[in-house]
Amino acid sequence: MKTVILGATPNAGRYAFLAAQFLRDKKHEFVPVGIKKGDVFGVPILQIGDKPEIKDVHTITMYVGAPRQAGWYDYLLSLKPKRIIFNPGSENPEFEKLAASKGVEVVEACTLVMLRTNQF
Numbered sequence: 356m357k358t359v360i361l362g363a364t365p366n367a368g369r370y371a372f373l374a375a376q377f378l379r380d381k382k383h384e385f386v387p388v389g390i391k392k393g394d395v396f397g398v399p400i401l402q403i404g405d406k407p408e409i410k411d412v413h414t415i416t417m418y419v420g421a422p423r424q425a426g427w428y429d430y431l432l433s434l435k436p437k438r439i440i441f442n443p444g445s446e447n448p449e450f451e452k453l454a455a456s457k458g459v460e461v462v463e464a465c466t467l468v469m470l471r472t473n474q475f
Contacts, residue, residue, distance in 0.1 A: 356384070356411050359434065361427075362418030362445075363387030363400045370442065370467065371418035377470040386412075389419075406430045416440045416466045421447035432457055440466050 358378055362371045371387075375395045378385040386409050387400040394400060401407040412434040417424070424431075424447055431439070432453070438460040441447060451461045469475040 356413035356437075357409065358383055358385045358414045358416060359409060359412055359436070360385055360387045360395075360416055360418065361389065361403070361431070363389040363395055364391045365393035365395055365400070366391075369418070374416055374418070374466045374470075377467060381470055381475070383475070403427065403430075409434055412436045414438045414440060417442055417445040417447075420445055421450070424450055428453060432459070438462060440464055440469070442466055 360371055360374055363375065364371050366372055372395060375385055375387060379396050387395045387398055388403050388407065389400050390403060391400055413436065415431060415434065415436045417440065428450055436459055439454050440462045441451060442465055446463055455461045
């Protein structure tokens with residue numbers, strides 16, 4: 356099963372990049388999705404505007420603020436994630452409620468902390 360990193364970036368100074376690094380180090384398969392072009396550890400960043408089809412999604416980890424999420428609710432839920440992690444700064448009560456109503460586990464937490472403490 357895969358983890359989608361929403362807001363992926365090739366910028367090593369960003370938390371989304373660090374999440375990719377930790378996921379890779381812990382042998383979790385990840386799919387970077389965002390608006391930035393490039394790759395993350397050799398994995399191409401898929402452009403969210405293309406609404407890429409991604410199969411076997413377990414987790415979506417959000418690194419995009421609530422105002423930028425609104426246009427992607429239907430697409431993100433179409434990936435059929437089991438869980439969505441809303442990292443600090445990406446909390447979104449509206450989307451969290453919608454996702455929970457579809458049976459998705461909603462977590463407000465830091466993916467980096469979860470990975471470091473083996474709670475991922």
